[in-house]
Amino acid sequence: MSQFDQENKEAELQGNGQVIDFNEEKERLRQDEGIKWMIKAAEAGDVWSMSEVAYLLLTGNKVRQNLVEGEKWLRKAAEANDKWAMMELGYRLIVGEGLEQDAVEGEKWLRRSAEAQYPVAMRILGYRLLEGDGLPQDLEEGQIWIRKAAELAEPIAMRILGYRLLNGITFPQNIEEGELWLQKAAEAGEVVAMREWGNYLVNGVSKK
Incomplete structure (x- = not known):
């Protein structure tokens, strides 16, 4: 390959890289715009949006992770009796995942979700009672x-x-x-x- 051809090849590769970067930036902007609209819906009282915003911010999935804002929206959704949010808040408080550990408060929220007939919360509560993992062991209730x-x-x-x-x-x-x-x-x-x-x-x- 001549020097001229090599330079053209390198320029082509660099150009492709710029296109990929542009597409990634475009996708990031779309995601940022999307989270803004979900936050608007959450602020307007939409409970599903509260839970979804909480999940995205706590996990950093597709958006920049923000544990403080994530906890805020998770608590709002839990206080609005969203079954998943109550379970997730309870679990995270018990194990200290992304939130300051507080097993007493965590058990309260996990129980509220289980008592609302949310199967995953029932299973998590039951398992932790059986094992005494994060909660006092209670085989009968587990x-x-x-x-x-x-x-x-x-x-x-x-x-x-x-x-x-x-x-x-x-x-x-x-x-x-x-x-x-x-x-x-x-x-x-x-x-x-x-x-x-x-x-x-x-x-x-x-x-x-």
Whole structure:
């Protein structure tokens, strides 16, 4: 390749790079404009927008992360009784993810979401009570919430319930019921449940 051709090739590559940068900048501007409109909707009282703005700002997904603003909108959505927001606020307070850790307040919000029949909140509350993870251990109540979530077809709850019944972990061992729930979770597409159900069919478990 001649020097002239090489220079032309380099110029072409640089030009393509500028086009890509321009497209990225255009996309960023679109996203910035989009978040502005969602904030306007949130400020006007739209609860879905409050939750969405909170999620975007807390995670930094497609927008610049801003934990302070994210927490503000998450709290507003939770105070407006949005089930996801109550669950998310509770979870983040319990584990200290993006918010200052406060397990007492976190439990309050997580319970409000679970009591509002939000299956994921039921499962998170149940699991943390079973394990004593971030909350005081309470096996009896933990079992109740995991069952409630499983009965609402929350896939991970069905898997937890099935696996623990099969193996007698924080539940009395019950092979027949354990098979039922683990198979349901696998058929619902929960990947870990697929693995555990397959492993159980191949290897079984030892009865206690």
